[in-house]
Amino acid sequence: QVQLQESGPGLVKPSETLSLSCTVSGGSVNYYYWNWIRQPPGKRLEWIGNVYYTGSTIYNPSLKSRVTISVDTSKNEVSLKMTSVTAADTAVYFCARDRRWLANWGQGVLVTVSS
């Protein structure tokens, strides 16, 4: 059974870059799309974007200018970078494996943007 584990700093300062990793175990990143989704406290899920194992990406247009999603097949890992963060980027960030539907999710990591 594939397992996903997000990791990264829980606190980021405004205007800095948020960097998260998603480590995949029990399966390979190959041949799948990998998504990042976030959820501000008490709010709905927001799709950030995804990456195919080949490296091709699709982003939410509202975040596209600030987001980079990448995959490292040698490490079996997916990454998210978001630049110029503000308090509005405070959220739980999830990674999820895409089989068109999102069958497998990580537990999520809370990132707080605050000085």
Place this chain on the structure above:
Amino acid sequence: EIVLTQSPGTLSLSPGDRATLSCWASQTVSNNYLAWYQQKPGQAPRLLIYDASTRATGIPDRFSGSGSGTDFTLTISRLEPGDSAVYYCQQYSSSFRTFGQGTKVEIK
């Protein structure tokens, strides 16, 4: 962008009741590429239904999905206390995935 609108915002029902949750799309969801997820506090969403009506592995048959085009429904028959959660629909017919705003199901 396909906008998904869920209703009602909150459902308050008793154990054994039937819950009917709706999800409307702003444009046709091709191939019925729509999923339903259950999210409990502090947890990641759990896949319940995909392709509008196919139950995911391990999901009890009390959960069923139906609909097509722009109008979709999740039905939970015989509610149990453990069904208390927020339920989201999500479309994947567009490369730009979108989620509904969620329906909260409360068990009295």
